[in-house]
Amino acid sequence: xxxxxxxGNRGYAMILDSIMALVFVLIVFSxxxxxxxxxxxNAPMTAFRSLGYLSEDSLDVLNKxxxxxxxxxxxxxxxxxxxxIYFINATNISREYLDQLLPxxxxxxxxxxxxxxxxxxxxxxxxxxxKTHATRLLVGYGSGLPVRGNVARSYITHxxxxxxxxxxxxxxxxxxxxxxxxxxxxxxxxxxxxxYVEADAxxxxxxxxxxxxxxxxxxxxxxxxxxNVKEYVASPASFFRAGNNTLLIQFTSGxxxxxxxxxxxxxxxxxxxxxxxGEDTGYLKEQITGIEGLINLYSSFYVxxxxxxxxxxxxxxxxxxxxxxxxxxxxxQSEAGNYTNQTLDLTDAQLSxxxxxxxxxxxxxxxxxxxxxxxxxxxxxxxxxxKAILYPTSYIEFNYTPQNTTLYGEIEFTLETxxxxxxxxxxxxFEVPQHFALHQAHFTSxxxxxxxxxxxxxxxxxxxxxxSHFGSNYSILxxxxxxxxQPTYIDVNANNTLxxxxxxxxxxxxxxxxxxxxxxxxxxxxxxxxxxxxPQSAGCQWNIEFQDDSTITTTIPSTYNGTAQCNYTTTSxxxxxxxxxxxxxLRLLRILDIDSDGKINVLLEPNAIQFELSxxxxxxxxxxxxxxxxxxxx
Numbered sequence: 228x229x230x231x232x233x234x235g236n237r238g239y240a241m242i243l244d245s246i247m248a249l250v251f252v253l254i255v256f257s258x259x260x261x262x263x264x265x266x267x268x269n270a271p272m273t274a275f276r277s278l279g280y281l282s283e284d285s286l287d288v289l290n291k292x293x294x295x296x297x298x299x300x301x302x303x304x305x306x307x308x309x310x311x312i313y314f315i316n317a318t319n320i321s322r323e324y325l326d327q328l329l330p331x332x333x334x335x336x337x338x339x340x341x342x343x344x345x346x347x348x349x350x351x352x353x354x355x356x357x358k359t360h361a362t363r364l365l366v367g368y369g370s371g372l373p374v375r376g377n378v379a380r381s382y383i384t385h386x387x388x389x390x391x392x393x394x395x396x397x398x399x400x401x402x403x404x405x406x407x408x409x410x411x412x413x414x415x416x417x418x419x420x421x422x423y424v425e426a427d428a429x430x431x432x433x434x435x436x437x438x439x440x441x442x443x444x445x446x447x448x449x450x451x452x453x454x455n456v457k458e459y460v461a462s463p464a465s466f467f468r469a470g471n472n473t474l475l476i477q478f479t480s481g482x483x484x485x486x487x488x489x490x491x492x493x494x495x496x497x498x499x500x501x502x503x504x505g506e507d508t509g510y511l512k513e514q515i516t517g518i519e520g521l522i523n524l525y526s527s528f529y530v531x532x533x534x535x536x537x538x539x540x541x542x543x544x545x546x547x548x549x550x551x552x553x554x555x556x557x558x559x560q561s562e563a564g565n566y567t568n569q570t571l572d573l574t575d576a577q578l579s580x581x582x583x584x585x586x587x588x589x590x591x592x593x594x595x596x597x598x599x600x601x602x603x604x605x606x607x608x609x610x611x612x613x614k615a616i617l618y619p620t621s622y623i624e625f626n627y628t629p630q631n632t633t634l635y636g637e638i639e640f641t642l643e644t645x646x647x648x649x650x651x652x653x654x655x656x657f658e659v660p661q662h663f664a665l666h667q668a669h670f671t672s673x674x675x676x677x678x679x680x681x682x683x684x685x686x687x688x689x690x691x692x693x694x695s696h697f698g699s700n701y702s703i704l705x706x707x708x709x710x711x712x713q714p715t716y717i718d719v720n721a722n723n724t725l726x727x728x729x730x731x732x733x734x735x736x737x738x739x740x741x742x743x744x745x746x747x748x749x750x751x752x753x754x755x756x757x758x759x760x761x762p763q764s765a766g767c768q769w770n771i772e773f774q775d776d777s778t779i780t781t782t783i784p785s786t787y788n789g790t791a792q793c794n795y796t797t798t799s800x801x802x803x804x805x806x807x808x809x810x811x812x813l814r815l816l817r818i819l820d821i822d823s824d825g826k827i828n829v830l831l832e833p834n835a836i837q838f839e840l841s842x843x844x845x846x847x848x849x850x851x852x853x854x855x856x857x858x859x860x861x
Contacts, residue, residue: 274357274861278333282361282859285328290363294324295855299365302339302853309342321345329859336858355860364852377764379840381811382754383638388498388830390420390774392641394746395474395493397426397516398527399674399706400603402487404520406476407619413504414469416497422463425742426456426491427673430481434493436466437473452675452729452740454491467495473619483520490673490708502753503639507531507629515541515596517619522549524596524617525603527707529669532627534584539623541571541596545615548599552705554592555698556581560599588627589713591669591690593697593705603676603702637750638829639666640821644745647727653739654726659749661720662818668717668747670710670727673740677729678706681736684725687716693733701732712745751821755814757839764807764840767793771816774826781833783812797825808838 289295298317305314321337322345329335334350336343352358395410412419424434424444434443447455460466474493478486513528522545539558543549546566551559558581559571596617647655659665670689672679678701680692689712697704710727717723725745729737766787772778772795782788791803795816803809815836821828 275359278357278859278861279359279361281329281333282335282359282857285325285859286361286363286855286857288328289324290365294320295363295365298344299339299853299855302342302344307342314344318345322347325857333859333861335860338856338858340853350861352860358858358860360856360858362857363855365855366852376760376762377807377840378757378760379764379807379811379838380755380757381808381815381836381838383815383829383831384835384837385832386500386502386638386829386835387832388417388500389502389638389640389828390496391416391499391639393495393497396671396709397488397491398525399672399679399708400487400489400523400525401516401518402429402521402523403483404486404518404614405478406488407517407519408474408476409514409619410467410472410474410493410495412467412469412472412495412497413499413501415499415501416469417500418498419464419467420496420498422460422467422496423494424456424458424460424491425454425494427452427454427489427675428456428476428491429487429489430478430485432476432478432486434460435475435477436460437468439466441466449485452673452677452738452742454673454740454742456491463495469497486520487523489675490671492671492708503637503750506635509627509629511625511627513623513625514619515617515621515623517621518615518617520614521601522547522596522598522615522617523601523603525593525704525706526595527591527593527705527709528623529591529709529711530588530625530627531667532629533588534625534627536575536626537578537582537584537623538575539571539573539578541573541621542618543569543571543616543621545569545598547601547615549615550595550597550599552593552595552703553578553582554587554594555700555703557703558582586696589630591707591709591711593707594623595703595705603706636753637664638753638819639748639750640828641746641748642821643747646741647725647739647743648741650738650741652726653728654724655743655745656722656724657745658722659717659719660821660823662751663719664750664752665714665717665719666748666750668712668714668745670712670725671742671744671746672708672710672727672729673742674706674729675740677731677737678704679710679727680730680733681728682710682712682726684712684716685718685723687713689713689716693730695733699733701730717747749821751818755811755818758807758810758814761807761810762805765789765791765803767791767803767806767809767812769812770794770796771831772796772826773830774828775830776826777830779831779833783833783836784808784838785834795820795825795827800825807840811838812836 298320301313301317305311308314325335325345332350334348334352336346338344393410393412395408428446429449431446434441441460443460444456444458449455476488511530516524544566546563548563549561550557558573644657649655670682682690690710727743728739731737766782766784768791769783770778770780793802793809794800802813816827819827819829
């Protein structure tokens with residue numbers, strides 16, 4: 228028993244206490260075992276069954292009294308070295324118990340994952356007529372792996388900065404004439420980084436932002452369902468600002484028939500220290516694009532919850548008879564009038580009598596505002612006289628019960644897929660990484676003279692006109708440039724197949740645009756759970772690289788005064804192995820590296836990363852399971 232000294236007092240106390248506790252069990256075993264053989268003699272089947280009971284009960288007693296845990300811990304610490312003091316301890320403890328539990332006429336062998344820990348050939352195995360075994364699986368052990376140690380989880384208290392984007396979207400058709408639209412940038416935006424314009428334009432135009440001409444944009448040849456404007460605005464910080472921005476698409480040539488935008492958007496990228504946009508308040512104001520020329524708007528709206536109330540406010544001037552459809556429901560129609568300002572206010576009482584709010588909730592809903600007897604793409608010049616005007620102060624507002632009310636503890640990012648670039652199959656495959664949570668998603672769809680009429684994500688229909696629930700006459704329907712997809716339709720950590728198609732009626736498909744894409748918002752957790760068990764929990768000297776190519780070198784935690792070096796950069800992700808806190812930081816940084824390029828997408832200050840540790844008494848690991856096998860013979 229001299230080799231048991233390395234166990235310390237805890238080992239001796241455990242052994243002595245367990246031996247005392249097992250005295251009664253041993254007496255019962257001996258009596259039962261003797262009874263079996265006295266009554267049954269040496270009949271082979273009876274002997275085999277009795278020996279099986281003995282092996283099962285022996286392992287059960289060792290397990291319930293914690294002896295298997297002690298043996299497993301010593302075996303793990305030996306790391307395969309049968310000459311180490313730990314392996315010798317495992318052998319001695321095993322023999323101490325099994326020699327007393329099993330009758331003198333029974334030989335045995337105890338193995339752990341094929342390692343022979345203890346063996347007694349007091350009855351030669353080769354001469355034994357009866358032989359059997361019992362097994363047990365235990366978690367918490369692995370050869371050479373820590374049995375008890377430290378675990379840590381890390382979390383972010385705040386962020387220094389991240390890149391976010393703001394969009395202003397045009398409808399499936401906005402025309403014909405100069406176009407005014409708003410783009411809102413959150414007031415906490417710190418620096419305007421870049422601005423990008425993409426559109427299907429029918430004629431050359433210049434982009435004017437807040438009254439200032441930007442020098443954008445060059446318009447390419449008009450194609451079939453394609454974006455012919457793809458341009459960055461030079462010196463965007465000179466034009467865009469936090470808060471509301473007024474965008475004017477001012478056509479510089481072309482006939483009124485050609486002066487339109489057939490889908491597109493303006494995207495502004497900026498820095499912010501806010502992790503997300505905050506909770507959903509249950510209120511949405513859908514601004515309607517201003518048009519000076521011929522009112523011809525084919526667009527859509529989406530309400531991310533159950534609509535409770537709705538109000539439409541339209542300001543316009545027109546000599547022509549005008550209309551407004553929501554879905555296939557005509558909610559307003561005017562007679563030709565004189566050229567004076569007109570204001571239309573449709574109350575919730577009026578709209579709820581015309582529309583089924585449940586059928587409009589959490590769905591892409593087409594709406595159109597236009598001029599009677601004018602086709603979607605006006606094919607004739609306007610008659611002489613003043614132009615019509617649809618003012619950008621027009622809007623539709625909604626009160627609704629939101630699906631998600633808070634984003635607390637999560638960092639929000641808006642991402643885009645590449646262009647689908649598949650006009651043959653109108654499909655695209657993409658994967659959402661495992662640690663992402665999808666918050667919002669929508670297609671962009673260029674349709675030219677057609678209508679977006681079918682969109683799916685995997686086996687789920689995100690949008691369809693082909694079931695005729697809005698009727699079969701597409702000409703009165705709005706046309707969405709944005710088609711929303713329920714986040715639950717897209718699988719995380721799996722390949723997703725997206726489809727987006729157009730048509731002119733429910734039975735006439737007309738293909739798709741190569742420039743379609745998916746724009747989606749992800750949520751990243753700001754905390755990682757407890758990880759594996761490590762022998763220490765000290766920290767490290769970290770070198771971290773960020774998406775803007777800046778780096779920091781700092782100790783995490785700030786109290787660390789050692790020399791271990793850890794890196795999360797494009798060239799190295801080495802950490803202080805065996806350290807729980809370094810492991811927790813690495814797992815957190817991997818989540819914050821959205822595209823896994825070795826650069827963190829969130830700028831952090833060193834004190835922003837905090838820890839929760841578990842040290843008291845050490846933590847049992849979750850390695851394994853390991854397999855104990857007790858073979859017995861007589």
